[in-house]
Amino acid sequence: MDTTPTDPLVGRLLDGRYRVESRIARGGMATVYLALDVRLDRTVAVKVMHRGLAEDPAFVRRFIGEAKSVASLSHPNVVQVFDQGTDGDVVYLSMEYVPGRTLRDVLRDRGRLPAREALEVMIPVLAALGAAHQAGLVHRDVKPENVLLADDGRVKVVDFGLARAVEATNQTRTGVMIGTIGYMSPEQVTSGAADARSDVYAAGIMLFELLTGRQPYEGETPMSIAYRHVHDTVPVPSALLPGSPPLLDTLVAQATARDPATRPADAKALLVAAVDAHRMLPRESGPIPSAPVPPLPLPSGPLSPPYGVAAHPAPVNPTLIQPRAEVLTGPAAGGAAAVPEPRGGRKRGSWVLLTVLALVMVAAVGVTGWLFSRETTVVVPSLVEQNVTLAAGEARQKGFAVEIGPAEHDEKVPKDVVLRTVPAAGAEVKPGSRLTLIASAGPKRVNVPNVVGLELNAAREKIAAAGLTVDDVKKQASETVPRGQVMRTSPAVGNRVKEGSKVDLYVSAGLLMPDVMGMHRDQARTVLESAGFVPEFVEQTDSAQPCTVIAQDPRAGAEVDKGAVARMTLSACNNGEWHWPWENNGENANEDDNVIVIPNVVYKDVRAARDELSAAGFRVKVKKGLNRGRVLAQLPPGGQQVPQGTQVTLWH
Template sequence: MDTTGTDPLVGRVLDGRYRIESRIARGGMATVYVARDIRLDRTVAVKVMHAGLAADDQFVRRFIGEAKAAAALSNPNVVAVYDQGSDGEHVYLVMEYVRGRTLRDLLSEQGRLGPRAALEIMQPVLAALGAAHRAGLVHRDVKPENVLITEDGRAKVADFGLARAETASGMTKTGMIIGTVGYLAPEQVLSGTADVRSDVYAAGTMLFELVTGRLPHQGDTPLAVAYKHVNETVPPPSTLVPGLPHRLDSLVTRATAKDPAHRPQDANAFLAEVAEVHAGLPRDFDQRMHHAAEPGHTAVMRSGPPMAAAEGSRTRMLDARTLPPQAAPPPRSGADRAVGALTGRYVLIAIGAVAAVILGWAVWYQTSGQYDHVPEQIIGMRVADARDKLEGGGLDVQVAAPVFSDRVRKGEVAASDPGPGARITQGATVTLTPSKGRVPREVPDVSGKSAAEAKQILQDKGLTPGGVSTAASQSVAKGLVMRTDPPAGEKQSPDEPVRLVVSSGMSMPSLLGRNGQEAENRLRSMGLDVKVERRREKGKPPGTVLSQDPRAGTGVSRGTRVTLVVNERNCLIGGFFCDDGDRGDGEQIPVPTVIGQPFDQARKALKASGFKVKIGSKVGNRVVGQNPIGGSAPRDSEVTIWG
């Protein structure tokens, strides 16, 4: 960390909020500082763009857009982005300050990592990339320098979005290529384009470097390295470090396939493969490889790359010619020589006996029928098939409670204990954990969308669109989604379909015998064009609907002409004295409109206004229609609400 204070930004407060305290690093794009957020009183990292890039308007616009996209990522393995802004000529990004070191520092210190250790680091890295890929963001600069290791050993990926922003700059890309050429996918070299599979290629290259201590393609110039990315395949890591598992070789060669179509299709798919290989490695695998690389097992060490000095000091072989001269031993008597010879003979016999016992035990261990292995391919098998395979091999099987898993499909084995490849005794118990489908996701609200739009939204959220059914609706236009099953806000596994209920349009309600004014109000609330005709028909209640056109159940749409025939009252003096025993002097009071209110609230409002309440159909939690709507009605008359 540069604390000399020679940097002109050190000590300055950006935008009246971020006090620059010291410089951490300087790169081709920006300089990173430790700063204090004065407003929130916390330590942050501030990345300030170099002046040349900050003067490029196109780059700044792209940088701001990518910073916003990066800030939207919510993943514990992503270095969080807090803020973005500018202060004069300084365009900056405020990020989480991670105390620790980079993966490059760790790799430089240790030379290379064991397979399990490497895969343990790759999993959070791929989880972070997977979150970006789900959000439509491509990192484009995956390398050990951009992986931070916290003080408690957690891995976090930095610089999301910055690599994409770089490509928008009109400046030369030479500096960028030199810095990242070792991890560039062939398509980036050939066309400069990149997608999520380009990140997978870089992650596979980084995994190769972690377990071998070197990059797969090397050359005297960046152009020579780029040429190799395009024209040569990445070799299996075990060709450099004998003893590495073949399944790890497969991980690397698949991820670094020259054709993007032959790679895992995003970081999430690669993560599933990495997790499966990691689960199949014994916990002491790295220790075994380390012991095999110590003196007496020098072939492995010669095949691998140089280790760090501290590691090499433990494995360095001593040449007898470098030992200091020692004084000659004093001459021994004949008796001493005889005793020495006898002693040496017994020692040789004892050593031979011990060696024979060890050899016999090793042969018995490897060839006797007392041991077996959990099959490598057990993960992803149907539970019934896995049970048959294990029981057929003389093992006992138990099935644990199912768990959600994004790695395997519903009904398949998500995990086993002991894990795949583990060595166990005959008759031992293997516990299988089934998958009950992929991890549930929240169902979005797609009401009011077309069926095609709703299906696309569900797919973008990682869910599976199901069948479509129709239902009549008085409020949702024909062809638009009314609701989903399960409802919006609930969670559903992507392995289970989300069904759509689409409006078949409005249907003409039955209004015969209803109060004419109420019927007219209801139809107008549906957006229909209402014409009221009146005629006198004895024996029918005055003011009620005698007929309607169209008839009940007919499909209608907004603007449809509807004719109501209402039985005319025969009243005198403004309706105060009417025939048929119907007196018009009942108290008329305003009908409150409760559409959009929760049912309980609507019921209370209507009762408080002096009406009785009848609830019709109730699909949702809120009122979508009422009868009568607006106007006035007799006190203690009935108002129908539905949802």
């Protein structure tokens, strides 16, 4: 155990609950600590994610979701997850503490395992993976480092879902493959895809390593090993270890097929094959006990030949494999030496009596073995996608103690339909066990909160608190709503939407300064005052039309508050006299010019005004003033006599 005193987490009370006692181990994604749960007064293992992962929001979201899924997985060969949380910059899991060693430690000490012992390790591993696959979970990183051998002989698989959580981080978007390259399936290498059959492949590689003491592929670089996983066929164990049982060659070959379609469908299917292989292997020593026994220490010296006469170590998971009743007679069984053929009838009668008694004892032993080894479990039925009431009735008929758990929201599964069961379908449990049904609460919907009248930042906070996100902020001019306040939302306030939906905010831009360039002073004053501005005019000598705006401050389109001062610069008004382009030194137009009177279209709909002027023979230019849709000013003004074809400018 690593008790490095400089670790800043040692001695800290995480989340007000877990007092970190010492550091156990450090891996590529997390560090594991021994801690005391002060609330429940129990020892736990706390896995703390490395800072680089904890700072990635995508990882944290996926990590929390995977932790919930793994916590619902109840199986004796899976390390139980108790709790998940964050404390400042620390993201952690609270898990069952399993004192013992990893399978990697055992391989490092012993090199390889005998055939039966290798299967006795793999069978509980496959049972754990099979239960996870039945629940829809994929491990993605099956390897000896993630298999724990407890001091009491139990086998535990750890780190379900952690590799999947890492897939959500920025690391995967830069081409990093998730998993351990020596156990990675061809499809994980080529496409990053992983399912139950990928775990089966990794389990086959691990069985190969248990039998031979090494992985099937070695190379100078990880990519050279990955290449061989994709293009080579995994050798059978007997290729490296002559005399290895053909049954195990077949098991490894099936599990490590390059084409996922030709592998066992999941770990449960591989488990059935492994149990059959274990039963068919010749015994190397006495029968395997069917009840827990104190585990014998694993020998640290060199291994004996796979099928030699040396005593076989105690199985790693003694409760998993059921014994076959065997009767040993003769000196090897510790009985008396062979009795010579008697000469007298009395001796012959005694011999017959002894034979009958022996047969009775054999029968008794056989019956007792059958009673203790017969099936005492039931399989959890598949109740998913059934109405929760009907599913509960079916489960009670099968003898389960049914409990309805808290419903969970789901976007696809209708309300009151079973989402999952705890334990999962296919799990083997004792008759009368408790079965919890988790039903769907239907799609989760939240109300769009009322943020009208709030400042933008306050509106963002309220939207986020409701479980929604702000997608776009759009500004709109308003004469009534102060600048910077929310005017409305899309979807509208009060609408029920999916949690996490995006909401657009329409924020007041206040008043937009109208474009009054070229407008006559009197018209400009009217437009600005009607919009709530305070106009100020300054004249200067200019050759433009008299008393027309030649500059403005603020500029057209600027966001300003109501009551702001608008400074307009005018051309010289010349006592109000107008000069038009067709006038020559104050003289009237030629009599040959077709002079007509300009209609007054002020306050008319801008489209109707434009059509009226065009029909009368004028050219029309439309400019935005307050953008109200009606004419606010025109130049030249209505009533003036001008040549046909003169340009008339309208502001609206």
